Amino acid sequence: MRKAATAGVLAVLAAPARAAERSSCILDPAALTPREMFLAAAIGAMIACGVTSFLLAERVTERTHAALAALVVLIGGFCLFTLFGLVGRNIPVAGSLVLVGLIGLFKLMNQFEIRRKRSLSDK
Amino acid sequence: MTINSLYFVNWWTDTLIIGGLSIITWVALLAFHHSDTQPIFWFALVLSLVVNYPHFSATVYRLYQSPDNIRQFPVTAWGLPLILFGAVGASFWQPDVIAPYFLMLFLLWSPYHYSGQTIGLTMVYARRAGFPIGRRERMALSAFVFSAFVCGVIRFQQNGTSGGFTDFYGMSVPAFPLPDWMEAAAQAVMWTGALVFGGSAFVWCLEQKRLMPPIVLLPALTHFVWFVPGASLKSFWIVIPFFHSLQYLLIALVMQLKVRIDVAGGEHSWQCIGAEARRWGTRNILGGILLFIGLPAAFSWLPLPLMTTAGILAAAVNIHHFFVDGVIWKLRDTATSSALMMNIAELADPGAVDIVRPNVVEV
Numbered sequence: 001m002r003k004a005a006t007a008g009v010l011a012v013l014a015a016p017a018r019a020a021e022r023s024s025c026i027l028d029p030a031a032l033t034p035r036e037m038f039l040a041a042a043i044g045a046m047i048a049c050g051v052t053s054f055l056l057a058e059r060v061t062e063r064t065h066a067a068l069a070a071l072v073v074l075i076g077g078f079c080l081f082t083l084f085g086l087v088g089r090n091i092p093v094a095g096s097l098v099l100v101g102l103i104g105l106f107k108l109m110n111q112f113e114i115r116r117k118r119s120l121s122d123k
Numbered sequence: 124m125t126i127n128s129l130y131f132v133n134w135w136t137d138t139l140i141i142g143g144l145s146i147i148t149w150v151a152l153l154a155f156h157h158s159d160t161q162p163i164f165w166f167a168l169v170l171s172l173v174v175n176y177p178h179f180s181a182t183v184y185r186l187y188q189s190p191d192n193i194r195q196f197p198v199t200a201w202g203l204p205l206i207l208f209g210a211v212g213a214s215f216w217q218p219d220v221i222a223p224y225f226l227m228l229f230l231l232w233s234p235y236h237y238s239g240q241t242i243g244l245t246m247v248y249a250r251r252a253g254f255p256i257g258r259r260e261r262m263a264l265s266a267f268v269f270s271a272f273v274c275g276v277i278r279f280q281q282n283g284t285s286g287g288f289t290d291f292y293g294m295s296v297p298a299f300p301l302p303d304w305m306e307a308a309a310q311a312v313m314w315t316g317a318l319v320f321g322g323s324a325f326v327w328c329l330e331q332k333r334l335m336p337p338i339v340l341l342p343a344l345t346h347f348v349w350f351v352p353g354a355s356l357k358s359f360w361i362v363i364p365f366f367h368s369l370q371y372l373l374i375a376l377v378m379q380l381k382v383r384i385d386v387a388g389g390e391h392s393w394q395c396i397g398a399e400a401r402r403w404g405t406r407n408i409l410g411g412i413l414l415f416i417g418l419p420a421a422f423s424w425l426p427l428p429l430m431t432t433a434g435i436l437a438a439a440v441n442i443h444h445f446f447v448d449g450v451i452w453k454l455r456d457t458a459t460s461s462a463l464m465m466n467i468a469e470l471a472d473p474g475a476v477d478i479v480r481p482n483v484v485e486v
């Protein structure tokens with residue numbers, strides 16, 4: 001179990017380590033890999049959701065803000081999935097953690113844009 | 124004290140659609156097992172045109188048919204399609220890097236979505252039967268249903284993959300790797316959930332001095348057949364989406380009839396019901412064809428195999444459906460829950476309901 005946990009941490013840290021090796025691409029955006037470009041676009045989408053929520057403050061219901069926040073979680077979750085989705089191939093325990101994370105994501109998305117019991121501004 | 128009907132249509136129709144037909148199919152496929160799944164695949168594809176595709180279209184239709192719905196759920200109606208459009212664009216752009224993960228996400232989300240429908244159907248029939256589902260029963264039911272889903276995911280991976288990949292629309296989607304002990308753990312939770320829920324049902328039967336109507340337990344039993352024994356039979360899991368869609372269409376049709384005939388003040392007659400059902404059915408068949416054939420055809424100019432384009436778009440339509448379904452079918456919503464308590468005969472003639480099918484008294 002301890003070995004699996006160590007391997008899991010190493011697997012998680014390996015990606016940033018590889019990114020550091022390729023730090024030359026900071027100077028040359030054209031050298032970005034497709035995955036990095038996708039991640040950049042996803043970060044842009046998350047910022048867009050955050051900005052939309054900020055600009056719509058007090059103009060839309062709390063439910064809409066919560067839905068925009070859920071979209072950010074969805075995009076971020078998908079990004080992590082593209083990075084670590086197959087980590088279970090090397091570390092089976094990590095595969096089960098990814099599945100648990102996905103179930104949590106699905107459960108959260110199941111609450112997407114629904115009426116909340118304690119909503120103040122939705123009244 | 125209110126009187127509610129137990130079935131949406133009648134015993135035969137509800138039993139067959141909610142699970143009877145799929146269990147019969149499973150038994151038949153088990154008895155006449157054949158390794159060649161191509162005939163079943165083509166049969167399922169033809170059925171998709173009239174059941175699976177319309178079931179997606181029905182959701183889209185229900186959300187977008189009313190400007191009120193769009194105003195009420197702006198992020199679902201507008202924001203979500205934009206995000207999905209971005210995901211589809213990324214998948215088209217990087218079919219080897221992003222698309223496999225997008226499809227994996229869909230392939231894992233799909234059985235989870237089926238689980239949600241199973242719980243919803245059980246809740247609806249339990250309410251109709253007067254069986255109260257409290258916190259304990261709800262937790263036990265969820266434990267059973269979602270653990271069966273995990274068992275199903277593991278079995279699909281074991282039986283539906285070749286060389287660590289699942290074939291989806293001709294694309295190789297990586298199998299989702301899970302440890303061996305997970306199925307045993309999921310089964311333990313599943314059987315515990317079944318015991319607790321079954322125990323509650325038994326106590327209720329003793330208190331009420333009558334048997335629980337089997338339709339209450341049928342959605343969960345059907346779900347079990349789909350994801351535990353059925354998941355090992357490839358020819359069967361090809362047709363599982365058809366049965367899921369069939370369940371959905373029954374409920375969606377009743378809801379549509381309620382909205383058009385009851386709420387909108389339409390004429391209460393079988394003729395009117397038939398006309399509205401035909402109109403709704405035709406629109407959804409056309410809508411389904413547009414979503415799953417028209418949309419990929421519109422993107423056929425892309426430098427990708429048409430099947431790849433169709434697969435990515437199908438995944439996007441599915442994920443959109445999972446969201447919209449969650450939004451529009453909340454049982455806590457009064458309008459939804461009241462519509463889900465009715466019988467189709469009430470729309471034809473409110474007085475005729477007692478002679479059409481049995482009634483259940485809810486206290």
